[in-house]
Amino acid sequence: xxxxxxxxxxxxxxxxxxxxxxxxxxxxxxxxxxxxxxxxxxxxxxxxxxxxxxxxxxxxxxxxxxxxxxxxxxxxxxxxxxxxxxxxxxxxxxxxxxxxxxxxxxxxxxxxxxxxxxxxxxxxxxxxxxxxxxxxxxxxxxxxxxxxxxxxxxxxxxxxxxxxxxxxxxxxxxxxxxxxxxxxxxxxxxxxxxxxxxxxxxxxxxxxxxxxxxxxxxxxxxxxxxxxxxxxxxxxxxxxxxxxxxxxxxxxxxxxxxxxxxxxxxxxxxxxxxxxxxxxxxxxxxxxxxxxxxxxxxxxxxxxxxxxxxxxxxxxxxxxxxxxxxxxxxxxxx
Amino acid sequence: xxxxxxxxxxxxxxxxxxxxxxxxxxxxxxxxxxxxxxxxxxxxxxxxxxxxxxxxxxxxxxxxxxxxxxxxxxxxxxxxxxxxxxxxxxxxxxxxxxxxxxxxxxxxxxxxxxxxxxxxxxxxxxxxxxxxxxxxxxxxxxxxxxxxxxxxxxxxxxxxxxxxxxxxxxxxxxxxxxxxxxxxxxxxxxxxxxxxxxxxxxxxxxxxxxxxxxxxxxxxxxxxxxxxxxxxxxxxxxxxxxxxxxxxxxxxxxxxxxxxxxxxxxxxxxxxxxxxxxxxxxxxxxxxxxxxxxxxxxxx
Numbered sequence: 001x002x003x004x005x006x007x008x009x010x011x012x013x014x015x016x017x018x019x020x021x022x023x024x025x026x027x028x029x030x031x032x033x034x035x036x037x038x039x040x041x042x043x044x045x046x047x048x049x050x051x052x053x054x055x056x057x058x059x060x061x062x063x064x065x066x067x068x069x070x071x072x073x074x075x076x077x078x079x080x081x082x083x084x085x086x087x088x089x090x091x092x093x094x095x096x097x098x099x100x101x102x103x104x105x106x107x108x109x110x111x112x113x114x115x116x117x118x119x120x121x122x123x124x125x126x127x128x129x130x131x132x133x134x135x136x137x138x139x140x141x142x143x144x145x146x147x148x149x150x151x152x153x154x155x156x157x158x159x160x161x162x163x164x165x166x167x168x169x170x171x172x173x174x175x176x177x178x179x180x181x182x183x184x185x186x187x188x189x190x191x192x193x194x195x196x197x198x199x200x201x202x203x204x205x206x207x208x209x210x211x212x213x214x215x216x217x218x219x220x221x222x223x224x225x226x227x228x229x230x231x232x233x234x235x236x237x238x239x240x241x242x243x244x245x246x247x248x249x250x251x252x253x254x255x256x257x258x259x260x261x262x263x264x265x266x267x268x269x270x271x272x273x274x275x276x277x278x279x280x281x282x283x284x285x286x287x288x289x290x291x292x293x294x295x296x297x298x299x300x301x302x303x304x305x306x307x308x309x310x311x312x313x314x315x316x317x318x319x320x321x322x323x324x325x326x327x328x329x330x331x332x333x334x
Numbered sequence: 335x336x337x338x339x340x341x342x343x344x345x346x347x348x349x350x351x352x353x354x355x356x357x358x359x360x361x362x363x364x365x366x367x368x369x370x371x372x373x374x375x376x377x378x379x380x381x382x383x384x385x386x387x388x389x390x391x392x393x394x395x396x397x398x399x400x401x402x403x404x405x406x407x408x409x410x411x412x413x414x415x416x417x418x419x420x421x422x423x424x425x426x427x428x429x430x431x432x433x434x435x436x437x438x439x440x441x442x443x444x445x446x447x448x449x450x451x452x453x454x455x456x457x458x459x460x461x462x463x464x465x466x467x468x469x470x471x472x473x474x475x476x477x478x479x480x481x482x483x484x485x486x487x488x489x490x491x492x493x494x495x496x497x498x499x500x501x502x503x504x505x506x507x508x509x510x511x512x513x514x515x516x517x518x519x520x521x522x523x524x525x526x527x528x529x530x531x532x533x534x535x536x537x538x539x540x541x542x543x544x545x546x547x548x549x550x551x552x553x554x555x556x557x558x559x560x561x562x563x564x565x566x567x568x569x570x571x572x573x574x575x576x577x578x579x580x581x582x583x584x585x586x587x588x589x590x591x592x593x594x595x596x597x598x599x600x601x602x603x604x605x606x607x608x609x610x611x612x613x614x615x616x617x618x619x620x621x622x623x624x625x626x627x628x629x630x631x632x633x634x
Contacts, residue, residue: 014467015464018464018465018471019471019472031485137613140609141609143560143567143605144564145583146583146598146602146605149590157591157593158593268473269473269474271476275479276564294568295569302483313471
């Protein structure tokens, strides 16, 4: 088991190096001088020269790369051009907002997607199955941001039930400790803030959950159907085991490997989708931050946030790989 | 002579295979629906620019701003008084072109890389596949956004970025295809009589392993259209006043708060129609061609 984990970790090293090189080169891939790209076309030659020294652009490129990596490890992720604040500080504030949104979306996706997939497989070709799979197909065929806009129009503008933007009404005060507003409100027993932050969370979380939900439902159904066709399921049924137990206890357990993989991959989709969802709902997280940084050509932010998101994505995929070993003992000894 | 006879036999077998596959495709209701949707879109994309020319720059009629759908404007008008129906129709060729070209680019590069990887093996295989792993380590949309951010907004760069992101998927399929087919007797025979590797790959291996690539490409057209719309919405794809569906959404979503839902609803429905069509067709093709090698399509 331990050797398996170590092997997975070692396999990640070349990929990590590759990712860090690409993220490092991001600033260099912008056409023209990175210093000019950062300062803008109207910058004076002196300020450009100063910026070049500051960024270390006068050094050979491989040396710049090692300096960049060294800085990353020391927590120096660069500074925003606009506000000159250290990027790592902004990440500390903005990442919890994105994490709260992504976790809420994943919970919704799992709560609806998994049962929908299981029931569809158990009652194959039933009305429920065809309806659920049609809805799931619509779900993966829809632009997420468009769904978000239509939901916002319906529930916020037309019906006035839910707030359109932000995380908390400006009239409310909440002591944030973790940055997860719903959690903080719960812990401090601030019921007003709890209800309010929860209401703010619903629309963006539902929007963000659609694609993972649809894909999880489809994947659960197809891998469960594959298991239900196996001999052991027929044997178990023939031996008179309770159908539900065969389905959930035996078949689902074996079908869970591809489902877990899908869930892991969907975390990447959630983090990417957050760029659009956060922009629509003015959610103050990493996604909206990246978008506004691209518009303002604040490239160090784009670089830092892209590195963060990719690292989180890789970490989740590593966890998925490790969870295989728990789910399927054969992998441990392979 | 014998060589040509063998090849024509192969060709015949392939023709029958694709004819049967088409019959299977046609027998599935949802695949047929997808095929109709795609054919409809292609017809719109070809006919509309010819039969109903449109210049997006001279289209504003400010007296007609944000009109509700009516007989004269079936989809209403946008904030510059432009007829949304007309703009949605003229968006079809743009989105189809982006989808097709991005997929063609990714398919070409990915397939060639994957085939080289699978055929030659060794260090070349390791290097190519590690690079593919690195591309896959980035969430797809994020990578596409970053590529467009460095190269500047616009449709060409959108297609390029979406194509790059899809390369690893094709490379993996093509690699596993080559590794399976290379064991076949006809490939060993071709090798034994000294046929050049490149001829073997493109004349004998590729045509026999096309099915999974066709399925993956069809599904990827769907995700490419979605991706292009997302980039357009973020202002990184097609630039106004081009009637690209994502850019149209980005132009008009601010007016939702004043109750104007139609400039947002219709371009979105057009995107959904297109993506749904290709998804239905792709799912149908997968069942019809039954390629067990299809790697799970990368969804964005």
